[in-house]
Amino acid sequence: MKPTRLFKAINSKHSLKFCFLFLVIILFTSNSTAIPKTNTKEVIKRGVKIKYYTKGEFYEYELYAKVDDKEYKIDVPECALLNIIEQTDFNLDGIDDILVEIGYGGNNKGLSYFFVTYDGNGLFHVTDEFGNEEVRENPKIENWNGIPSVSIIEVNAGMCIEEHHKYQKRYILEHGEAIRVEFKKIEELPAIKEVRHTDFSDDNNKIITMKYDINNDGIEEQFLVRYWERWSSVLFELIIKGTKYSCHLGCSRVGILPTTTNGYHDIVADLDRIYKWNGKTYACDNYELEIIGVR
Ligand SMILES: [Ca+2]
Ligand SMILES: [Ca+2]
Numbered sequence: 259m260k261p262t263r264l265f266k267a268i269n270s271k272h273s274l275k276f277c278f279l280f281l282v283i284i285l286f287t288s289n290s291t292a293i294p295k296t297n298t299k300e301v302i303k304r305g306v307k308i309k310y311y312t313k314g315e316f317y318e319y320e321l322y323a324k325v326d327d328k329e330y331k332i333d334v335p336e337c338a339l340l341n342i343i344e345q346t347d348f349n350l351d352g353i354d355d356i357l358v359e360i361g362y363g364g365n366n367k368g369l370s371y372f373f374v375t376y377d378g379n380g381l382f383h384v385t386d387e388f389g390n391e392e393v394r395e396n397p398k399i400e401n402w403n404g405i406p407s408v409s410i411i412e413v414n415a416g417m418c419i420e421e422h423h424k425y426q427k428r429y430i431l432e433h434g435e436a437i438r439v440e441f442k443k444i445e446e447l448p449a450i451k452e453v454r455h456t457d458f459s460d461d462n463n464k465i466i467t468m469k470y471d472i473n474n475d476g477i478e479e480q481f482l483v484r485y486w487e488r489w490s491s492v493l494f495e496l497i498i499k500g501t502k503y504s505c506h507l508g509c510s511r512v513g514i515l516p517t518t519t520n521g522y523h524d525i526v527a528d529l530d531r532i533y534k535w536n537g538k539t540y541a542c543d544n545y546e547l548e549i550i551g552v553r
Contacts, residue, residue: 308376310356312340321358321374323382332374332382335360344399348373348406348431355431357399357408360387368393371408373431385436388429402439405430409440413528422446422510424529446529449513455492458485470514472523473498473535483512496525496540496547503539503547 319340370389428440491508509527522535
């Protein structure tokens with residue numbers, strides 16, 4: 259009978275070999291089922307031609323992608339101003355991804371961001387958003403350890419009622435998600451002399467004069483600092499050799515830094531916004547102090 263023959267086989271001199279074979283089969287099958295292998299790269303043709311773009315305007319933006327000349331509409335948050343910041347291979351898998359900015363317009367809400375990846379077969383993946391109402395500057399796309407990364411600045415500018423803070427955060431696209439890989443608190447640059455918005459707590463209408471020889475010619479220049487009630491911040495004018503320069507951007511403080519550029523001390527606004535002398539006026543990024551007259 260067959261059961262007898264099986265019993266005999268197990269108990270025969272070959273039983274050890276049988277057990278070993280059985281063990282190998284168990285190990286092999288358990289190992290192969292423990293690691294799920296759903297590699298999206300296998301279903302995506304490398305080098306696929308993909309182009310992302312938006313359509314529409316005024317809070318009715320829609321996001322599209324054209325893959326090998328076939329158009330797809332991608333589901334994204336509604337009622338938003340969408341702006342594609344960058345199309346590049348953020349996760350280095352050989353297929354272009356995008357970083358999209360969500361804006362809401364006006365001064366009340368900041369900016370947030372999400373990545374979109376193409377998963378193949380007409381399927382796209384949208385990551386969770388990052389950023390918030392304290393993000394107002396354009397993000398920077400920077401190389402971070404060989405990977406494209408997104409650096410954003412969060413700052414509670416505007417109303418200077420709370421203590422001023424500023425953070426730099428860095429995100430990368432990994433495993434289909436926006437992963438934060440860096441968090442840095444931006445410290446306030448120490449100034450030689452400064453005027454803060456809190457210096458006006460006793461009188462909003464006064465003008466505080468700050469004197470300092472900013473170009474080391476033996477004559478003190480004058481900062482005229484006023485309070486801007488709407489934003490609880492300060493505005494300043496600067497008089498150099500009879501010429502008046504005006505800053506129209508509110509800040510929580512204005513100060514003089516020990517560093518110099520072209521022979522003039524640098525000026526700091528807020529925590530770390532630095533105005534440098536360019537030979538004609540003070541400038542920071544694309545903003546210059548306006549020359550409003552000669553006394
Ligand atoms: Ca990619
Ligand atoms: Ca001087």
